[in-house]
Amino acid sequence: MFKAEVKSETLKGVVNIISTLVDEVKFTVGSEGISLKAVDPAHVAMIELRMEAGAFESFSASDTEIGVDLDKIKDVLKLAGSGDVISMEQDEDHGRLVFRIGNITRRMNLVDTSSMSDPKVPQLDIQSSILVSAGELQKGIRAAETVSDHIALTADADFFELSCEGDTDSANLRLEASMLERLDVPGRVRSLFPLDYFSNLIKAVPADTKVEIRLDNDYPVKIKFPLADGNGGVDYLLAPRIESD
DSSP states (O other), X not given: OEEEEEEHHHXXXXXXXXXXXXXXXXXXXXXXXXXXXEEOTTSSEEEEEEEEGGGSSEEEEOSEEEEEEHHHHHHHHTTOOTTOEEEEEEEXXXXXXXXXXXXXXXXXXXXXXXXXXXXXXXXXXXXXXXXXXXXXXXXXXXXXXXXXXXEXXXXXXSEXXXXXXXXXXXXEEEEEGGGSSEEEOSSOEEEEEEHHHHHHHHHTSOTTOEEEEEEXXXXXXXXXXXXXXXXXXXXXXXXXXXXXX
């Protein structure tokens, strides 16, 4: 059983973030909220998302799994205006999820979750931590997009940098320690990542959100940020591209 009400902006933010990796997803629902784990088809990135009951205007649920097509939920969101509250209810008898926005009712068939596995979250001991606004990262991404399809993240005790090099051009965004919310880096670290994965995620995050980046040499980067006024959160892992000597 699952029944909840949520602000349209909250649901839109969640869907935009998840859909950077997958089109269909399985939500694990319990009395305290919902969660998911998903890996993109190429196994380059993984997302773990949590929404506590407090992220919703109202929430009532028992343990269940709900598989959804995110493109269909995007269609529902197009029916909602800013400030609208969306009602969601599982119709277990017909295998549907029912959405209500004002006088509009939209019913959609649920996706079969039997073939959707729960990916194992790797336990990584990454010491370096950088806390920066998503808006600053978005500036660096805009500078890099016309130069290369990979982006390097570098951090030292004094700075954090996004940089890229193409055949003829280069671009970088350097943020000194005083410009960051936090810079805790024991020693110089650097890794290279596919720009499209990094860009798609960061662009989906509100510019004023504080994003934590955990970074090490030739290690996956772990990106963490809150959702729904702190009533949820995202952990995102992105595999590095190992540079040849």
